[in-house]
Amino acid sequence: MILDKTVNVVANEALGNGNFLLTFAEETIAGEMLPGQFFMVGMPGSGILLRRPFSVCGLPGTFDDSPGDSLQVLYKVMGQGTQVLSGLGTGAALTVLGPLGNGFTVPGPEVTPVFVAGGIGSAPYPALTRACAAAGCPDPVMFYGARSAADLPLLDWFDDHCGELHTATEDGSAGEQGLVTGPLLRWLEGRDPTTYELIACGPDPMLHAIRNIAVPAGLRCQLSLEAHMACGFGVCIGCVVPTHGEDGAVDYTRICVDGPVLPAEKLAW
Amino acid sequence: MVTPDLTTSVAGIDFKNPILTASGTFGYGLEFTDFLDLNRLGGLVTKGLSAKPRKGNPPARVVETPAGMLNAIGLQNIGVPVFLEEKLPKLRAYDTKVIANVFGATEVAYVEACEMLGEAEGVAGIELNVSCPNTEEGGMIFGTDPAALGHVIRICREATKLPLIVKLSPNVTDIQLMARCARDAGADAISLVNTFVGMAIDVERRRPVLANVCGGLSGPAIRPLAVWMTWQVHQAVEIPIIGIGGIMNARDVVEFLLAGASAVQVGTASFVTPSASANIVTELEDWLSERKITSVRELIGGLELPPRG
Ligand SMILES: Cc1cc2nc3c(=O)[nH]c(=O)nc-3n(C[C@H](O)[C@H](O)[C@H](O)COP(=O)(O)OP(=O)(O)OC[C@H]3O[C@@H](n4cnc5c(N)ncnc54)[C@H](O)[C@@H]3O)c2cc1C
Ligand SMILES: Cc1cc2nc3c(=O)[nH]c(=O)nc-3n(C[C@H](O)[C@H](O)[C@H](O)COP(=O)(O)O)c2cc1C
Ligand code: FES
Numbered sequence: 001m002i003l004d005k006t007v008n009v010v011a012n013e014a015l016g017n018g019n020f021l022l023t024f025a026e027e028t029i030a031g032e033m034l035p036g037q038f039f040m041v042g043m044p045g046s047g048i049l050l051r052r053p054f055s056v057c058g059l060p061g062t063f064d065d066s067p068g069d070s071l072q073v074l075y076k077v078m079g080q081g082t083q084v085l086s087g088l089g090t091g092a093a094l095t096v097l098g099p100l101g102n103g104f105t106v107p108g109p110e111v112t113p114v115f116v117a118g119g120i121g122s123a124p125y126p127a128l129t130r131a132c133a134a135a136g137c138p139d140p141v142m143f144y145g146a147r148s149a150a151d152l153p154l155l156d157w158f159d160d161h162c163g164e165l166h167t168a169t170e171d172g173s174a175g176e177q178g179l180v181t182g183p184l185l186r187w188l189e190g191r192d193p194t195t196y197e198l199i200a201c202g203p204d205p206m207l208h209a210i211r212n213i214a215v216p217a218g219l220r221c222q223l224s225l226e227a228h229m230a231c232g233f234g235v236c237i238g239c240v241v242p243t244h245g246e247d248g249a250v251d252y253t254r255i256c257v258d259g260p261v262l263p264a265e266k267l268a269w
Numbered sequence: 270m271v272t273p274d275l276t277t278s279v280a281g282i283d284f285k286n287p288i289l290t291a292s293g294t295f296g297y298g299l300e301f302t303d304f305l306d307l308n309r310l311g312g313l314v315t316k317g318l319s320a321k322p323r324k325g326n327p328p329a330r331v332v333e334t335p336a337g338m339l340n341a342i343g344l345q346n347i348g349v350p351v352f353l354e355e356k357l358p359k360l361r362a363y364d365t366k367v368i369a370n371v372f373g374a375t376e377v378a379y380v381e382a383c384e385m386l387g388e389a390e391g392v393a394g395i396e397l398n399v400s401c402p403n404t405e406e407g408g409m410i411f412g413t414d415p416a417a418l419g420h421v422i423r424i425c426r427e428a429t430k431l432p433l434i435v436k437l438s439p440n441v442t443d444i445q446l447m448a449r450c451a452r453d454a455g456a457d458a459i460s461l462v463n464t465f466v467g468m469a470i471d472v473e474r475r476r477p478v479l480a481n482v483c484g485g486l487s488g489p490a491i492r493p494l495a496v497w498m499t500w501q502v503h504q505a506v507e508i509p510i511i512g513i514g515g516i517m518n519a520r521d522v523v524e525f526l527l528a529g530a531s532a533v534q535v536g537t538a539s540f541v542t543p544s545a546s547a548n549i550v551t552e553l554e555d556w557l558s559e560r561k562i563t564s565v566r567e568l569i570g571g572l573e574l575p576p577r578g
Contacts, residue, residue: 238331
């Protein structure tokens with residue numbers, strides 16, 4: 001069941017370079033939410049009309065120091081909506097619609113989750129890391145890329161909780177200089193594809209690159225997609241991506257209900 | 270305190286209250302059962318239906334603009350047959366009036382969709398969308414050319430016995446002319462407005478934000494335009510009007526009623542707050558009670574013009 005709740009900001013912590021970690025508490029949503037699902041977050045009285053989609057970053061228990069029923073959103077200031085959000089202090093009211101979307105499929109017990117994150121695309125991985133551990137997966141291997149070091153929020157957390165952490169920045173300010181696909185391709189080289197599963201979240205060009213690596217090689221790969229959304233629960237039909245339909249023709253699939261996580265081979269873009 | 274009478278009647282359809290949901294913003298109704306009791310609504314209008322399913326436009330399809338949003342969905346829908354088979358039987362369980370919104374690429378396709386709906390049990394009326402700005406053949410021609418409008422209404426009128434509500438495009442120079450045309454061709458009621466054609470540009474990339482280049486503007490930004498058009502049409506024709514455009518609360522509803530609407534539709538507000546339509550019913554009841562207004566019908570066309578001096 002999708003719930004529409006008014007909550008108060010518990011914390012809205014600046015992590016540098018326009019990245020923020022927002023915390024609020026909502027017991028019922030927290031109890032039903034899965035990693036990879038998202039919320040539509042509204043800012044009443046702000047003049048922003050539509051709610052904005054954000055993945056769940058932290059579920060209860062994801063972050064050690066956060067209270068029982070709290071939820072976290074990791075976000076980056078992109079435009080007006082996120083600008084307003086970043087200005088909200090403790091106690092400010094938000095409307096939160098969720099849980100929305102399908103979420104990730106947690107890999108099987110012997111399968112290593114391989115996370116690929118581009119910048120703020122790292123948002124859903126803390127909650128997923130915990131779910132993978134609970135399912136008995138080996139520690140995740142993470143490939144974390146961004147424009148520069150300042151856009152690798154929660155890097156320390158991932159360092160503590162992943163089996164391996166490979167970073168890449170376009171300006172070389174952290175990790176390897178270049179795109180995250182560089183270290184990823186080296187890691188995949190000669191490895192048995194039945195032992196791992198790729199999971200990627202980030203900007204479209206990165207997702208395209210991962211799809212182009214995974215699909216021809218027949219690798220298991222889940223992609224968490226983004227689209228402009230008006231409603232978030234399936235009625236505006238605004239959030240579509242082209243997918244391969246059953247009859248071979250291109251279909252438009254709503255990512256707010258059939259996604260945001262889709263198998264890479266389904267996409268027709 | 271007496272409970273105010275919210276009932277209203279449009280095109281021979283009796284509604285328990287004047288709050289309907291607008292086509293394309295309420296799916297097929299069933300998507301909203303987590304958020305509100307459909308029995309609370311005067312009526313619901315389905316997503317635009319065509320005789321055959323449609324896939325719609327490429328993304329991006331929606332974007333927020335000041336106090337509103339642009340959409341270019343392209344009338345993606347499941348088609349009349351699937352609606353009749355999968356959605357309508359479930360909708361019959363609710364005590365609310367279901368209006369099927371219909372469009373076609375050609376006159377023949379309009380007639381086909383109307384005939385398919387026939388006298389399907391549970392469909393209270395048809396709303397003809399002659400005004401979608403988002404597809405090349407989405408009916409815009411029918412909504413902007415008086416002769417084409419009159420003709421498509423006439424042949425649909427012959428194709429169905431159901432009450433016929435014609436949804437007008439605001440993208441015209443003379444809305445009164447279009448309203449008279451619709452009435453003369455046999456429309457039982459007029460609903461207005463559909464979205465206004467607009468465009469947003471990503472200035473960094475120098476490209477339109479929407480893949481379709483233009484889209485339809487909805488939301489509070491269009492409300493004054495829609496209220497004005499409602500008032501103009503109210504003065505031009507005597508058939509009932511359903512007012513649409515940027516309604517977010519009961520006060521906004523009253524604005525349309527005073528301008529001459531007998532009922533209203535809530536659109537974009539349902540994206541912002543899924544329970545908006547039902548909330549507005551409650552608010553409207555309170556609004557009337559607080560002012561000791563006994564019937565919502567007292568408000569219809571009740572605008573008082575200041576004396577000219
Ligand atoms: C399922 C999903 C999960 C997401 N999770 C996160 C997350 O955890 N953290 C995070 O920082 N961001 C996330 N995003 C992206 C985030 O929603 C956008 O950055 C945000 O909507 C931008 O709003 P704005 O008003 O600041 O930007 P503006 O550019 O001013 O927004 C204008 C319009 O464009 C839309 N829009 C702009 N960019 C995007 C985008 N990339 N995706 C979708 N809509 C966009 C907005 O919703 C709005 O309608 C997610 C998007 C989706 C679809
Ligand atoms: C995403 C979206 C889809 C729509 N689809 C349809 C449609 O299929 N048929 C139709 O007649 N109107 C459609 N409309 C127009 C609405 O029914 C309504 O006329 C318009 O949005 C103005 O009302 P509002 O400002 O309250 O949203 C759509 C509007 C939106 C925002
Ligand atoms: S955001 Fe409205 S259908 Fe997906």
